[in-house]
Every structure is written in C-alpha cells, then in structure tokens.
Amino acid sequence: MATRHSAPVHTGVLIIGSGFSGLGMGIALDKAGFGDYLIVEKAEDIGGTWRDNTYPGCACDVPTHLYSYSFEPRWNWRRLFSEQPEILAYLKEVVAKYRLRERIRFGQHMVRGHWDEDERRWHAYSADGQEYVARFVVSAIGALHVPSIPEFPGSAEFAGAAFHSARWDHGVDLSGKRVAVIGTGASAVQFVPEIVGEVGSLTVFQRTAPWVLPRADVVFSDRFRAALRRVPGLRFALRNGIYWGAEVGAYAMTRRPGLLKTLEWVGKRHIARQIADPALxxxxxxxxxxGCKRLLGSDTYYPALADPKTTVVTDRIDHFTPGGIVTADGVEHPADVIVYGTGFHVIDSFTNLSITGRDGVDLAARWTVEGVQAHRGITVADMPNVFFLLGPNTGLGHNSVVFMIESQIHYVLDAIRRVRSRGAAALVPRRAAQDRFNAELQHELVRSVWNTGGCRSWYLDEHGNNRTLWSGFTWQYWLQTRRLRADEYEFIGPVPNAPARPAVALENVPVQTFPSTVTGN
Known part of the structure; x- marks a missing residue:
C-alpha cells in the first residue's frame, strides 16, 4: 500500500534520475543561477548505469577522457577504457564537488505524471505516493536501466541461481559451477572472460554472433598522468584527438556502410588469431x-570461448528444466547458475511511461501507435515543459553519449530562458516542426548501416524504424541544439495568478563554443 505524504513538494525544475544526465542538468542549472530544482532518484545512491552494473569486468567501451564531463575533466584516469568502480567514483567526486547530494531525494521511483492546464504545472507521483509539483520536468532516466529478461517456458522451475548481468548476484559462488550464459552482447563480452577461469564449465547461448574487434586499451603510466595534470593543453589535445577520431566512424555508419568492410577484415583476422578450431x-x-549491431572490443572474449571449459550453443532455447536448459534439438544443457546477458528494454521502456499532457494526450499510447519520437530528441508535441535527455534518436553507435547529453542540457537551459524572458508559463514544440524533424531524420537513416546492414538489433522498433540512434555526426547535432528556434515552438502563458518572472538568472548562461563543449580543458 502506497505511503500517503502530507503535502506536495513544489520545485521549479524536477529532474528524474541521477546518472550522467541528471547530475549534469543539476550542475548546469546551478551554474546558470537557477537554484530552484530537485533531483529524484529511484535507488539509494547516484550513478545510474554505473551504479547498477557491477558484473565482473564491467567497463566503458568509450575512452573515458571523452566519456566524462567537458567541464570536469579528470587527469588521473588509470586506463583508456575505465572500469565501473572508477567511473562511479568519478561521478561521486562530481556530486561532492558541486554539493548535489543535498538536492537529491533517493528512493523515489516516479510512476506517473500529468499536466494541469489551469495551474500550468506538472504533477508527478512516486511509487510511495509522494506528489511533486513542478513547472519544468527533465527526464534523465537514460536508456540502459531496465533489464530485458526473455520469458522461457519452465524458467520458474529452474532450481539454481539465475540473475541478469545488470543485477549481478555477488553472493553466488561460481567456483566449480556449471554456468550458462544467455546472450553475447556488450556485457557478456566483458564478463565471460572474467568468470571462465573460475567456473567448472561454461555454456554460452549465442543467438547472433557479435563483431568483436581488438581492444586497444592502455594503462596510463604515472608519468603520463602527471603530464596530463601539468602540461597546458595536453588534456585538451587528447580529448580532441579521441573525439575527432571517433567521428570518422560516423561517415561510414551513416553514409557509406560499404566502408565498414575494413572493420570486418579486422574482426575476422582477430578471430583467426585467437581461435584455432575452424568450426568454432x-x-x-x-x-x-x-556496425549493424553495436561494435564491441575485447582481447579476451575469443580466448574465453576457445577455452576447453566453454561450449558455444547456437540452437534456439526451447525451455528450462530444474537442472538446466533444453534447446530446440532436444539436448539438455546442465546448469547450476544461469546469467542473462540479454541487454535492456530501450525503445519499449519509453512506451511504459505514464505521462498525460495537454488535452489528455497519453504519451505512451501515442508512441505505441506512431513510434517513439521527439523534436530534436528532447521535446514532445502536446507535452509542455517536458525535456528528455538521451531521448529518442539521440543514442550513438560511434562516439560518447556524454557529448550528446551536454548538447541537450544546453538546449534545455535555452528553452527555460526563453520561457522566462517572454513571461510565459510554458513552451511546447509545434507538431509540424516535430514531424518535419523526424521525417528528415528517418530519411537519413534509411541508408545507414543500422537499416541496411542485414541484422535485427535493439536499435529498431517493431516496424523496423530506428528510434534509438542519431543519424549523422555529433557535431551536426551540436549545431542543431546551440539555439532553440522560437518559430518551432508555441509559447503558453502567462503563468496563472503570478507576475512574469525576470529572466536575469538564465540570461547569463554563457554561449558555449564548440571547442569548450567537446574538449573542456
């Protein structure tokens, strides 16, 4: 039974989530002089993806000098592709520096919200019954936070331990156990090599083989890290080099997929060097x-599959038994522990949102019918003063999403500034502008590797439309989000029963130049 709270909590901006997006939004509001905000978080600590994923070997697959805030560069990363504990520690350092913890309410799982047209405010509710009333709402929930666990007949009868990689059960001792891994995506490629030496046997159920390329990881020496700290411009140059190197991949993925044959040659050579058995x-x-599916990097995954303890099974899983997994060929594969490396609900997680906007428009119902889409991936028609960070079509297949997050945060600040400077209550994108943006985006995606590469990935919805990834270079998105185009929006106002608030605080938001956004030093 939900707990009843005595009074609603009022705030200017309600930020939902305390991962990279939510924390970055809070810091940006503080820097802009807009202190009337609150962050709500469903868990009991900050970190989002980097709090939840603690499986063995969990690490970033983007160089962390780029997978970090441009305004808060870190000189002492231990390696090029940092591991989960170090990234989480970085986020906690940021929270401490900017004193964000006092702005966060933990244990608040937001379940629904509606727009009150008379008040021109949002009313949002947590699972325990707490009501929040806000002028602006920023969804910073991210995409990789709801584990996807397929339903198999008999799964409830399995007698051993079973868990998703994002909910790793560290209380389960894998020593000498028969372990079954379902899925061969990004998480499995990292944790399979970590556990193969510990288990008694390992059965990996592969539905689709991933492209796994050599991982050029580097452990930074103390001398190099000291240089990053002391030499002017060195961090700037490193971050810049990583960024532009990654941008090269966007051309092949979005414009000329045939160029990706070079990566296929590298991938096949990698397999040949690490696996001797022709059948495997x-x-x-x-x-x-x-590139059709997410490109992965590892120097240890293929040796783990080639280990005598490991069996790779490609037959379809038919059902579970108390002692294992039976495939479509009738063979039972014994298991003491099952680990799901089956990814997350991404596109469909948006359609589970219970949000009611203007004129009673149900956002989940609309997206279920029309497909998940937003204007510039941030704002949605008929949803006044709601902003999505890492919303539809703003994920990446080649670069750092933190870059996209910072671009979107700047856009949200500009939107708030426009509302306040006009003495309006709210703004909402015009449906024609949103439709035009998405039509152009989908037209560009038609020729991308994600639409033409011959695979079925989580990037696509049930109709085969890519609702996940951006359609071009990240600098193009950066350009599109530098300034909100007022002609693409309807301004609603003024605020009922209240004088127009001066926009002094947000008028002082600095105009970011491209180098500072990309490479903050």
Missing amino acids: RATVTPDYRA
Whole structure:
C-alpha cells in the first residue's frame, strides 16, 4: 500500500534520475543561477548505469577522457577504457564537488505524471505516493536501466541461481559451477572472460554472433598522468584527438556502410588469431555488416570461448528444466547458475511511461501507435515543459553519449530562458516542426548501416524504424541544439495568478563554443 505524504513538494525544475544526465542538468542549472530544482532518484545512491552494473569486468567501451564531463575533466584516469568502480567514483567526486547530494531525494521511483492546464504545472507521483509539483520536468532516466529478461517456458522451475548481468548476484559462488550464459552482447563480452577461469564449465547461448574487434586499451603510466595534470593543453589535445577520431566512424555508419568492410577484415583476422578450431571460428563469425549491431572490443572474449571449459550453443532455447536448459534439438544443457546477458528494454521502456499532457494526450499510447519520437530528441508535441535527455534518436553507435547529453542540457537551459524572458508559463514544440524533424531524420537513416546492414538489433522498433540512434555526426547535432528556434515552438502563458518572472538568472548562461563543449580543458 502506497505511503500517503502530507503535502506536495513544489520545485521549479524536477529532474528524474541521477546518472550522467541528471547530475549534469543539476550542475548546469546551478551554474546558470537557477537554484530552484530537485533531483529524484529511484535507488539509494547516484550513478545510474554505473551504479547498477557491477558484473565482473564491467567497463566503458568509450575512452573515458571523452566519456566524462567537458567541464570536469579528470587527469588521473588509470586506463583508456575505465572500469565501473572508477567511473562511479568519478561521478561521486562530481556530486561532492558541486554539493548535489543535498538536492537529491533517493528512493523515489516516479510512476506517473500529468499536466494541469489551469495551474500550468506538472504533477508527478512516486511509487510511495509522494506528489511533486513542478513547472519544468527533465527526464534523465537514460536508456540502459531496465533489464530485458526473455520469458522461457519452465524458467520458474529452474532450481539454481539465475540473475541478469545488470543485477549481478555477488553472493553466488561460481567456483566449480556449471554456468550458462544467455546472450553475447556488450556485457557478456566483458564478463565471460572474467568468470571462465573460475567456473567448472561454461555454456554460452549465442543467438547472433557479435563483431568483436581488438581492444586497444592502455594503462596510463604515472608519468603520463602527471603530464596530463601539468602540461597546458595536453588534456585538451587528447580529448580532441579521441573525439575527432571517433567521428570518422560516423561517415561510414551513416553514409557509406560499404566502408565498414575494413572493420570486418579486422574482426575476422582477430578471430583467426585467437581461435584455432575452424568450426568454432565459423560459429562466432557474424554474417551481417559490421556496425549493424553495436561494435564491441575485447582481447579476451575469443580466448574465453576457445577455452576447453566453454561450449558455444547456437540452437534456439526451447525451455528450462530444474537442472538446466533444453534447446530446440532436444539436448539438455546442465546448469547450476544461469546469467542473462540479454541487454535492456530501450525503445519499449519509453512506451511504459505514464505521462498525460495537454488535452489528455497519453504519451505512451501515442508512441505505441506512431513510434517513439521527439523534436530534436528532447521535446514532445502536446507535452509542455517536458525535456528528455538521451531521448529518442539521440543514442550513438560511434562516439560518447556524454557529448550528446551536454548538447541537450544546453538546449534545455535555452528553452527555460526563453520561457522566462517572454513571461510565459510554458513552451511546447509545434507538431509540424516535430514531424518535419523526424521525417528528415528517418530519411537519413534509411541508408545507414543500422537499416541496411542485414541484422535485427535493439536499435529498431517493431516496424523496423530506428528510434534509438542519431543519424549523422555529433557535431551536426551540436549545431542543431546551440539555439532553440522560437518559430518551432508555441509559447503558453502567462503563468496563472503570478507576475512574469525576470529572466536575469538564465540570461547569463554563457554561449558555449564548440571547442569548450567537446574538449573542456
């Protein structure tokens, strides 16, 4: 039974989530002089993805000098691709520096919200019954936070431990156990090599082979890290180099997928060097264009599959038994522990949102019918003063999403500034502008590797439309989010029963130049 709270909590901006997006939004509001905000978080600590994923080997697959805030660069990263504990520690350092913890309410799982047209305010509710009333709402919930666990007949009868990689059960001792891993995506590629030496046997159920490329990881020496700290411009140059190097991949993925054949050659050479058995080589070699699914990097995954303890199974899973997994060929594969490496609900997680906007428009119902879409991936028609960070079509297949997050945060600040400077109550994108933006975006995606690469990925919805990834270079998105175009929006106002508030605080938001956004030093 939900707990009844005595009074609603009122705030200017309600930020939902305390990962990279939510924390960055809070810091930006503080820097802009807009202190009337509150962050609500469903868990008991900050960190989002980097709090939840603690599986063995969990690490970032983007160089962390770029997978970090441009305004808060860190000189002492231990390695090029940092591991989960170090990234979480970085976020906690940021929270402490900017004194954000006092702005966060933990244990608040937001379940629904509606727009009150008379008040021109949002009313949002947590699972325990707490009501929040806000002028602006920023969804910073991210995409990779709801584990996807397939339903298999008999799964409830399995007698051993079973858990998703994002909810790793560290209380389960894998020593000498028969472990079954379902899925061969980004998480499995990292944790399989970590556990193969510990288990008694390992059965990996592969539906689609991933492209796994050599991982050029580097452990930074004390001398190099000291240089990053002391030499002017060195961090700037490193971050810049990583960024522009990554941008090269966007051209092949979005414009000329045929160029990705080079990566396929590298991937096949990687397999040949690390797996001697011709049959296993054939099993783990993808039959689709590199980049169609998420490109992965590892120097230890293929040796783990080639380990005598490991069996790779490609037959479809039919059902579970108390002692294991039975595939469509009738073979039972014994298991003491099952680990789901089956990814997350991404596109469908948006359609589970219970949000009611103007004129009673149900956002989930609309997105279920029309497909998940937003204007510039941030604002949605008929949803006044709601902003999505890492919303539809703003994910990436080649660069750092933190870059996209910072671009969107700047756009949200500009939107708030426009509302306040006009003495309006709210703004909402015009449906024609949103439709035009998405039509152009989907037209560009038609020729991308994600639409033409011959695979079925979580980037696509049930109709085959890519609702997840951006359609071009990140600098193009940066340009599109530098300034909100007032002609694309309807301004609603003024605020009922209240004088127009001066926009002094947000008028002082600095105009970011491209180098500072990309490479803050």
